Structure formats: structure tokens, C-alpha cells
Amino acid sequence: MAKPHAITPRKPSFDVRDVPVFWNDGDPVLTRFFDALSVHFPDGERFFIQSVRNYQDRVTDPKLKEDIRHFFRQEAHHGIVHDTYNTVMAAQGINVDKIVARLKMAIRLFQTHLPPKHQLALTAAFEHITATLGEGFLEGEGEMFRHAHPVMRAMFLWHGVEEVEHKAVAFDVYETAAGGGYFTRAAALLGGTAVVHLVVGSVAWHMLKVDGMSRRPLLIAKGLNRLYGPRGLLTRLVPRYLDWFRPGFHPMDTGMPEKVEAWLAEYRKHEDPMLASDMVFGDPALAQAA
Ligand SMILES: [Fe+2]
């Protein structure tokens, strides 16, 4: 297993006021896929926090106790930042209130009918999805956001890095304080993946309808191919995603990817997520001149 990694809460802010509608390479599908994820983050992350909080008192390891506190602070700030972007999407005509109300209702159902251990397994599974995505954001040449608006790229890279930093917290609480168990966690990822696709798919479709893009099948097919095609941005993450089903898996088996470390080292110098993201994937000369 890789060496333990410090989790550092950061509180950056992002000026999203001038973000264009199709901020990710001008591609409606690529943009609305991430927008549909983003709109669910604030309440989703509050659910993750609560699921871990249910077991916080049973954790005895001092390092894990400290990691939990930092995990809470990171997730809480992710919620605040994505909430700000929700106001931009609402101004575009997206029915953010309805989407959020539907999510709150689903979370209430989960919290009422699922045992706390299953809520935690689901949280650990969602954290595996967000960490896998976070590693994907930063791998290779950063293709997911290479031509994205710089503010949105910086926002997703910062969030992605922190998801990688705290990727083991919910898993470790599940294993050490909730009794663990392979089949519950395996089922949680299968169920969680189905829920994410149903929810994100339907919300992204609503967004594309609002944009007037839902009757552009070729454009939609091209965008879906960029995500799910044979060389798609998400397709290439499948082996990492499937790691979860290996008995004995631990999120830190893969450690901290090189580009995540590079982002962290850069951020430590100036605490500017825009500059850190430009230095890792943009033109360093331009970033330094800015
Ligand atoms: Fe998060």
C-alpha cells in the first residue's frame, strides 16, 4: 500500500460569473455531463459527510479521526463552490431547484430506509467514483478539460485533487468502524453506478433540451463517443473503476498519481488553483506572466 497522505482542506473561490454555457471545449455533451454531476455535488456531499459522521464515534485510530475532520472540511467547501455554480446554471434556464429537490427527496429515502452501514458503503462507493474521476481529470495530458474555460478547469481539477487526497477515508471508516464486508461494498458500487447514470443521464438530457441541443443527434453521438467510445474519456477509467471489485482492494493501492502531486506542489507555492491548473496543464510561461 502507498504511504499515508496528509489531507489538507483548502478554501479557494472561483469567479464563475463569465463562464460560457458550453464551457468544455464548446461541446454541449461534454459540458452538460460535468454540469449534471456538479448540480448534485452540494447535497450529495452533505450525504457523504453524514454517512461518515454516523460512525465517527466508533473510530479509534487518531490518524483516521484527523482524516475524517479534514474530509468533512473538504467536502463542505466543495458543496459551497458547486452551489455558487448552481446559480449560474439556474440563470441559464436549468431547473436547478427541481433537480435539487428531487435529490434531497432521494437522500431522505436513503437515510430513512437504508441501514447506516449501507449508507456508508454507498458513500465509500461514490467516493471511489469521484476519486477515479479525479485521477482521470489529471492524467495524461488532461484531455477531459484541455480546452475548457480556465475557471471551470481549475474548479474541477481542485475538486478532483481533493477527491484523490481523501479517497480512502469513507472506505477506512467502513472497514474499521462499520464491520466492512466485500459483498455490501461491491453491491454498493453497482447500485451507485446505476444511480449516477440514471440521474446524471436524465439531468444532462434536461439541460440539453433547455439548450435546444436535444434534436441534434449527430452532435450528441459525437459527444457521447468522446465520453464512452472505444477511446472515450470515461472508457479509459474502467480498469481503475473495476479495481474496487478485487478482494483486498484498498483505495490507496494506487497512491497519488504524479499529476496530482504536481498540482499539490504547485498549489502549495501560491494557493491559487487557477495558476496550479495552468502550471500543470496549460502554458507555464503564460501562467507565470499572468
Ligand atoms: Fe467532493
Ligand SMILES: [Fe+2]
Ligand atoms: Fe469526496
